[in-house]
Amino acid sequence: MADTANTPAYESDALIAQDIDAYLEAHQHKTMLRFITCGSVDDGKSTLIGRLLYDSKMIFEDQLAALESDSRRIGTQGQEIDFALLVDGLAAEREQGITIDVAYRFFSTEKRKFIVADCPGHEQYTRNMVTGASTADLAVILVDARKGVLVQTRRHSFLCHQLGIRSVVLAVNKMDLVGYDRAVFERIVADYRDFAATIGIENFTAIPISGFKGDNITAAPSANTPWYDGPSLIDHLESVEVLSAADAGKPFRMPVQWVNRPDLDFRGFSGLIASGTIASGDAVRVLPSGRTSSVASVVTFDGDLDRAIAGQSVTLTLADEIDCSRGNVIAAADDPPQVADQFEATVVWLADEDLHVGRGYWLKLATQTVSATVQEPKYRIDVNTMERLAAKTLSLNDIGVAEVFADKPLVFEPYATNRTLGGFILIDKATNATVAAGMLHFSLRRSQNVHWQATDITREHHAALKNQTPRVLWFTGLSGSGKSTIANEVEKQLALMNRHTFLLDGDNVRHGLNKDLGFTEADRIENIRRIGEVAKLMADAGLIVLTAFISPFRAERQMVRDMLAENEFIEIFVDTPLEVAEARDVKGLYRKAREGKLKNFTGIDSPYEPPENPDIVVNTVDMTPEEAAQYIIRRILPLK
Numbered sequence: 286m287a288d289t290a291n292t293p294a295y296e297s298d299a300l301i302a303q304d305i306d307a308y309l310e311a312h313q314h315k316t317m318l319r320f321i322t323c324g325s326v327d328d329g330k331s332t333l334i335g336r337l338l339y340d341s342k343m344i345f346e347d348q349l350a351a352l353e354s355d356s357r358r359i360g361t362q363g364q365e366i367d368f369a370l371l372v373d374g375l376a377a378e379r380e381q382g383i384t385i386d387v388a389y390r391f392f393s394t395e396k397r398k399f400i401v402a403d404c405p406g407h408e409q410y411t412r413n414m415v416t417g418a419s420t421a422d423l424a425v426i427l428v429d430a431r432k433g434v435l436v437q438t439r440r441h442s443f444l445c446h447q448l449g450i451r452s453v454v455l456a457v458n459k460m461d462l463v464g465y466d467r468a469v470f471e472r473i474v475a476d477y478r479d480f481a482a483t484i485g486i487e488n489f490t491a492i493p494i495s496g497f498k499g500d501n502i503t504a505a506p507s508a509n510t511p512w513y514d515g516p517s518l519i520d521h522l523e524s525v526e527v528l529s530a531a532d533a534g535k536p537f538r539m540p541v542q543w544v545n546r547p548d549l550d551f552r553g554f555s556g557l558i559a560s561g562t563i564a565s566g567d568a569v570r571v572l573p574s575g576r577t578s579s580v581a582s583v584v585t586f587d588g589d590l591d592r593a594i595a596g597q598s599v600t601l602t603l604a605d606e607i608d609c610s611r612g613n614v615i616a617a618a619d620d621p622p623q624v625a626d627q628f629e630a631t632v633v634w635l636a637d638e639d640l641h642v643g644r645g646y647w648l649k650l651a652t653q654t655v656s657a658t659v660q661e662p663k664y665r666i667d668v669n670t671m672e673r674l675a676a677k678t679l680s681l682n683d684i685g686v687a688e689v690f691a692d693k694p695l696v697f698e699p700y701a702t703n704r705t706l707g708g709f710i711l712i713d714k715a716t717n718a719t720v721a722a723g724m725l726h727f728s729l730r731r732s733q734n735v736h737w738q739a740t741d742i743t744r745e746h747h748a749a750l751k752n753q754t755p756r757v758l759w760f761t762g763l764s765g766s767g768k769s770t771i772a773n774e775v776e777k778q779l780a781l782m783n784r785h786t787f788l789l790d791g792d793n794v795r796h797g798l799n800k801d802l803g804f805t806e807a808d809r810i811e812n813i814r815r816i817g818e819v820a821k822l823m824a825d826a827g828l829i830v831l832t833a834f835i836s837p838f839r840a841e842r843q844m845v846r847d848m849l850a851e852n853e854f855i856e857i858f859v860d861t862p863l864e865v866a867e868a869r870d871v872k873g874l875y876r877k878a879r880e881g882k883l884k885n886f887t888g889i890d891s892p893y894e895p896p897e898n899p900d901i902v903v904n905t906v907d908m909t910p911e912e913a914a915q916y917i918i919r920r921i922l923p924l925k
């Protein structure tokens with residue numbers, strides 16, 4: 286009965302049949318609501334989605350594809366835009382190697398278009414939910430009326446709130462199985478309200494439904510719930526304010542995606558408006574440089590606009606020739622976002638491999654990409670109990686709060702204010718996989734107060750005074766491979782050639798600067814990071830630096846290479862087999878490690894990642910230290 290009673294009559298069917306152009310035109314101007322459905326497998330999520338699609342006479346994806354090709358054939362573009370939105374999001378994530386188990390479905394009613402992210406399964410729930418929720422405006426939290434608020438309900442609500450979803454619908458489903466009992470509904474709503482307040486959800490809309498029978502899905506109240514005086518689910522989804530509308534009221538921000546320069550006469554900055562509105566004549570500021578100008582024109586594919594708003598893709602031309610490139614943000618001149626390089630953030634770990642504290646990852650925020658490290662988490666959150674737990678690292682599906690340090694300033698806003706400029710992902714530099722999603726809270730005050738001091742005597746001056754080209758000769762290899770012995774020999778020979786050098790090794794680093802560090806993975810990463818920074822300063826001072834550390838991980842050696850000028854970093858692999866180094870056992874450490882008296886020993890129970898493309902390889906089985914040194918020097922000459 287509810288089935289037929291709730292099925293509305295749709296004009297769109299007739300319109301599609303008679304005048305596809307008119308249909309597409311009307312369709313394109315409807316607002317779009319992105320929402321996520323959360324619930325356990327048996328909460329009736331699939332039934333509900335099926336019901337929504339069915340009752341709204343959903344345009345099935347294959348029909349949409351047919352429509353799309355039809356529209357192409359008859360020269361209309363309207364339909365393609367929406368579909369691309371759907372497909373693009375997925376493609377971008379696939380490129381980043383993330384496993385997505387989120388099904389996105391598209392449907393539309395007379396009033397609005399919808400994209401619903403359906404995140405099935407218990408396994409890897411966090412990863413799925415983060416993927417689905419990060420772009421959603423609203424969450425439908427499904428609760429089985431027979432079971433009430435469960436641990437999953439709490440977890441899903443918490444995650445949605447963390448990801449910035451501010452519209453929550455508590456859909457109390459399977460009301461038919463509790464006899465449409467008002468008291469049951471009200472008790473669940475009261476329970477949920479108590480919980481919601483503890484995690485910061487201030488309000489939500491509770492609707493008693495039956496996905497199976499169709500009660501209160503498209504029309505309310507259903508005859509079975511005369512006591513309910515709220516909207517039907519569809520009514521609510523059609524009328525709730527969408528995020529992009531809210532974003533339009535905020536200050537103007539547009540991350541620059543690319544500089545559009547078809548010829549010498551035109552230079553425009555293209556991007557998607559993240560918030561606010563823009564019109565020609567508006568004063569803008571380009572960040573991080575802080576330069577100001579005003580908008581000369583707002584250009585789109587279909588011609589110039591008087592005004593553009595959040596959610597639109599536009600090209601801006603400016604009145605002045607100022608520097609502005611991909612990754613910059615064009616913002617309201619009098620209300621710009623912040624610029625900083627150190628932050629506190631919530632980090633959701635999405636990869637099988639744990640977070641390496643201190644390792645450099647690519648951080649992508651809007652159109653900006655920088656190298657960044659995550660510090661040891663302040664805590665991680667048990668998503669079932671909301672408890673804060675101590676953590677040394679983050680594992681798959683963990684959510685933690687940690688400081689994040691970027692190697693360059695980022696234009697940002699707190700995620701709670703602006704999802705586009707506050708949300709980021711971390712990418713493993715070696716595998717290119719997305720390993721984390723994050724939400725910036727605020728910048729650390731110390732990062733705002735540290736500024737680069739431009740010095741008059743440049744690194745070029747320093748090098749010229751020493752009459753040499755600075756280099757960092759980075760020796761890497763197992764303990765006992767011969768790094769120190771050979772580096773020492775190289776330094777002696779360079780000294781004979783009047784070169785200005787400095788050898789960094791365990792004796793002068795691990796006993797001083799790094800005496801607080803041991804041999805855990807995180808400590809080794811930090812050890813190499815600091816040594817890299819010191820080597821860089823010394824190279825800036827014009828020196829030829831030699832370093833002799835195991836430096837077991839490719840990622841950190843690459844990090845140091847990236848820190849230095851082109852061709853300055855020379856990776857020298859002291860390629861001594863483990864058996865040989867172990868037989869030498871200069872300090873007796875291999876024996877101790879074999880006896881289990883020394884943990885985390887490289888080559889025994891801690892990994893060594895040999896270089897894939899070292900600049901120089903030396904073989905200490907066939908070469909004496911002197912020969913190896915000679916060979917290295919020949920390879921690095923000339924040094925002027």
Ligand SMILES: Nc1ncnc2c1ncn2[C@@H]1O[C@H](COP(=O)(O)OS(=O)(=O)O)[C@@H](OP(=O)(O)O)[C@H]1O
Pocket residue numbers: 763764765769791795804808809810812813833834835836837872874883884885886887891
């Ligand atoms: N667990 C464990 N694993 C490896 N090495 C150990 C360990 N404990 C102490 N040592 C001694 O410390 C030296 C290695 O320090 P490094 O700073 O080169 O190591 S790392 O680059 O941070 O991995 C290394 O010196 P070398 O033999 O000169 O390489 C060892 O003597």
Ligand SMILES: Nc1ncnc2c1ncn2[C@@H]1O[C@H](COP(=O)(O)OP(=O)(O)O)[C@@H](O)[C@H]1O
Pocket residue numbers: 762763764765766767768769770771833869871904905906908909910913
């Ligand atoms: N061809 C060689 N090159 C370097 N060291 C060698 C060679 N042959 C033997 N050795 C010996 O191996 C040991 C290497 O130790 P060390 O230089 O401290 O290694 P690492 O710094 O890599 O731990 C020294 O005792 C050195 O005399």
